[in-house]
Amino acid sequence: MSEFEMVQLLSPTGERVHHGDYDVDFNDEEYRGLYRDLVMIRRFDAEATALQRQGELGLWAPLLGQEAAQIGAGRALAPQDMAFPTYREHGVAFCRGVDLVQVLSMFRCVDLGAWNPAEHNMHLYTIVIGDQTLHATGYAMGVAKDGAIGSASGTATMAFLGDGATSEGAVNEALVWAGVFEAPLVFFCQNNQYAISESTDHQTRVPLAGRAPGFGIPGIRVDGNDVLASYAVTKAALDRARMGEGPSFIEAFTYRMGAHTTSDDPTRYREGSEVDAWKAKDPISRYRAFLTNNGLADEDFFDQIDAEAEANAIAARTACLALPDPAPLSLFDNVYANGSPPLERQRDEFAAYLDSFADTEEAAK
Amino acid sequence: MSTMTMGKALNSGLRTVLDNDPKTILMGQDIGKLGGVFRITDGLQKDFGSARVVDAPLGEAGIIGTAIGLALRGFRPVCEIQFDGFVFPAFDQITTMLAKMHYRSAGKLRLPITIRIPYGGGIGAVEHHSESPESYFIHTAGLKVVTPSTPADAFAMIQQSVTSDDPIIFLEPKRRYWDKGEIVEDSNDWSALHSARVVREGTDATVAAYGPMVKTSLQAADAAASEGRNVEVIDLRTLAPLDLEPVFTSVRKTGRLIVVHEAPMTLGLGAEISARVTQECFYSLEAPVLRVTGFDTPYPAARVEETYLPDLDRVLDAVDRSFDY
Numbered sequence: 001m002s003e004f005e006m007v008q009l010l011s012p013t014g015e016r017v018h019h020g021d022y023d024v025d026f027n028d029e030e031y032r033g034l035y036r037d038l039v040m041i042r043r044f045d046a047e048a049t050a051l052q053r054q055g056e057l058g059l060w061a062p063l064l065g066q067e068a069a070q071i072g073a074g075r076a077l078a079p080q081d082m083a084f085p086t087y088r089e090h091g092v093a094f095c096r097g098v099d100l101v102q103v104l105s106m107f108r109c110v111d112l113g114a115w116n117p118a119e120h121n122m123h124l125y126t127i128v129i130g131d132q133t134l135h136a137t138g139y140a141m142g143v144a145k146d147g148a149i150g151s152a153s154g155t156a157t158m159a160f161l162g163d164g165a166t167s168e169g170a171v172n173e174a175l176v177w178a179g180v181f182e183a184p185l186v187f188f189c190q191n192n193q194y195a196i197s198e199s200t201d202h203q204t205r206v207p208l209a210g211r212a213p214g215f216g217i218p219g220i221r222v223d224g225n226d227v228l229a230s231y232a233v234t235k236a237a238l239d240r241a242r243m244g245e246g247p248s249f250i251e252a253f254t255y256r257m258g259a260h261t262t263s264d265d266p267t268r269y270r271e272g273s274e275v276d277a278w279k280a281k282d283p284i285s286r287y288r289a290f291l292t293n294n295g296l297a298d299e300d301f302f303d304q305i306d307a308e309a310e311a312n313a314i315a316a317r318t319a320c321l322a323l324p325d326p327a328p329l330s331l332f333d334n335v336y337a338n339g340s341p342p343l344e345r346q347r348d349e350f351a352a353y354l355d356s357f358a359d360t361e362e363a364a365k
Numbered sequence: 366m367s368t369m370t371m372g373k374a375l376n377s378g379l380r381t382v383l384d385n386d387p388k389t390i391l392m393g394q395d396i397g398k399l400g401g402v403f404r405i406t407d408g409l410q411k412d413f414g415s416a417r418v419v420d421a422p423l424g425e426a427g428i429i430g431t432a433i434g435l436a437l438r439g440f441r442p443v444c445e446i447q448f449d450g451f452v453f454p455a456f457d458q459i460t461t462m463l464a465k466m467h468y469r470s471a472g473k474l475r476l477p478i479t480i481r482i483p484y485g486g487g488i489g490a491v492e493h494h495s496e497s498p499e500s501y502f503i504h505t506a507g508l509k510v511v512t513p514s515t516p517a518d519a520f521a522m523i524q525q526s527v528t529s530d531d532p533i534i535f536l537e538p539k540r541r542y543w544d545k546g547e548i549v550e551d552s553n554d555w556s557a558l559h560s561a562r563v564v565r566e567g568t569d570a571t572v573a574a575y576g577p578m579v580k581t582s583l584q585a586a587d588a589a590a591s592e593g594r595n596v597e598v599i600d601l602r603t604l605a606p607l608d609l610e611p612v613f614t615s616v617r618k619t620g621r622l623i624v625v626h627e628a629p630m631t632l633g634l635g636a637e638i639s640a641r642v643t644q645e646c647f648y649s650l651e652a653p654v655l656r657v658t659g660f661d662t663p664y665p666a667a668r669v670e671e672t673y674l675p676d677l678d679r680v681l682d683a684v685d686r687s688f689d690y
């Protein structure tokens with residue numbers, strides 16, 4: 001499976017690699033900006049994992065190891081583009097300007113999705129595996145119907161998914177629809193090698209990127225631990241979509257360094273040696289070496305970013321802990337856009353029931 | 366006799382059916398090496414091999430659809446759906462194929478498939494991990510639906526379900542996985558699979574519940590006792606087909622019935638029970654049948670799930686209301 005060609009612009013030790021089709025043209029500032037993104041999101045992710053361990057989140061799906069894939073993809077998106085995430089796209093949320101506390105709130109179980117998708121052009125997280133790929137496809141079809149493609153300022157849509165998700169019927173239908181309707185869409189599949197405990201060979205006997213052509217969609221594999229390659233490949237695919245040239249499928253080859261979620265125990269299904277081998281391909285140390293070797297950043301810069309990331313993580317923690325619990329009766333809100341009298345009656349009866357306790361507490365005083 | 370958790374009891378029951386019948390196979394996501402996210406199948410792949418305890422690709426329609434094919438070929442598949450909210454990609458296979466195959470083949474085909482689903486709330490989980498979808502399946506003729514409330518019943522009922530020739534939706538009350546109870550491993554002196562049971566005798570009111578709500582109802586009955594009310598509690602155990610005789614008998618004695626479930630009220634099992642009890646026991650009833658259920662909303666964020674879920678106080682309140690008539 002690893003024979004498939006993989007686009008790479010940075011070697012694991014941070015050497016710049018030349019590729020015939022893909023390149024980036026960042027200025028120094030932009031190069032440094034990507035480093036900041038990577039470090040900010042890793043530090044935030046570590047804080048969220050800690051919060052969960054301390055009982056402050058119901059669950060957390062760590063992105064550790066997948067920072068370059070997500071930041072590359074997230075930064076390649078133009079403001080008008082629309083992203084449909086899974087539940088692990090914290091790096092993309094960061095790039096889309098979502099307040100990371102709103103990412104934490106769903107995992108703290110105070111809400112089911114906090115941000116306004118229209119404000120960030122990023123849909124809410126979807127937990128049911130693969131469902132969002134069909135939504136993304138439909139959204140992209142709508143963009144095409146609106147005529148919002150065909151120029152450099154056209155709108156592209158991106159569907160995020162995992163390797164496991166490729167087995168779901170919904171994802172295969174999304175690929176069919178996207179192919180048939182030539183939807184202006186990019187499937188961005190992070191192959192982090194596992195769906196919980198199941199390695200990717202439980203889902204496919206061929207490289208995931210190699211499956212796309214069967215749906216009439218070009219497939220490409222990119223080194224997901226290489227932020228430059230992730231950016232370049234995604235940018236090209238998004239441009240293709242916005243110009244009206246059809247969908248693409250990107251397999252970002254990466255590794256989930258942490259547990260699937262904080263309730264998982266990876267020692268049950270993978271060897272420490274495998275994790276160590278991937279550690280040597282770490283997305284951040286590779287990029288840092290590249291910046292250093294090319295005189296793009298120095299220790300002072302790195303220290304300054306560390307300090308900023310630290311402050312940001314602590315601020316997110318503080319804000320997370322201050323999130324109020326929802327009011328009991330709020331669970332009746334927003335079930336229907338146009339309301340439902342029977343449900344209102346149910347709420348009122350329950351409110352009266354709750355009030356009866358207030359009365360007894362009052363009487364007990 | 367040994368003491369074990371419901372999770373371990375299910376594991377023991379599955380081990381027994383795998384031991385007894387080489388055609389029995391387990392399929393599901395992460396059930397092999399990991400032993401399932403709740404470890405219900407822990408160690409089974411190691412002992413029975415990956416051909417009989419199969420880590421399936423991530424597709425619920427695939428799991429149930431291929432189980433149907435395997436059953437047509439003489440196997441007895443036991444499928445695990447990882448969480449209640451993830452059964453719906455397989456809904457078509459379950460309701461339109463699995464449920465109807467025996468009927469449309471005029472009895473020529475049998476699909477002895479058990480679908481295990483951890484269900485219900487109370488564990489502080491994110492969305493789609495706390496639902497109670499039983500009504501969809503109860504409403505589909507051809508499916509049987511059962512749910513244990515104790516380790517002993519879990520141990521017995523999983524074996525009875527797997528060896529039954531009907532498709533069975535086996536709902537596991539996930540918040541009770543860690544509750545302990547006594548089981549007799551080398552006996553099969555069990556209640557019939559499709560039978561309800563009085564789990565606490567009483568004379569003043571009847572509470573009928575199932576799965577996770579049996580424990581809650583028993584606690585409410587204890588609390589009611591301290592207020593001088595003697596509440597009878599019935600564990601329904603089987604939701605389709607329903608065994609309502611014990612409920613009728615009880616209601617003829619007490620005159621009052623409260624049905625408790627986590628699933629939303631509208632068209633929940635309480636509605637059916639209420640209709641049937643009204644029909645059968647009309648002249649015995651001292652008060653209308655009352656329901657204590659989840660609300661007619663999506664399952665809310667877990668920080669308010671204690672508000673959504675029926676609890677001891679809400680059951681007691683219903684008992685009081687029943688007496689206020």
Ligand SMILES: Cc1ncc(C[n+]2csc(CCOP(=O)(O)OP(=O)(O)O)c2C)c(N)n1
Pocket residue numbers: 086088127128129161162163164165166192194195196256260394423425447451454
């Ligand atoms: C339809 C459905 N089935 C099962 C699950 C339970 N589940 C949550 S994450 C996961 C694995 C997903 O793997 P992959 O698509 O590779 O994404 P990753 O979590 O590795 O990012 C599973 C099985 C789910 N959320 N939705």
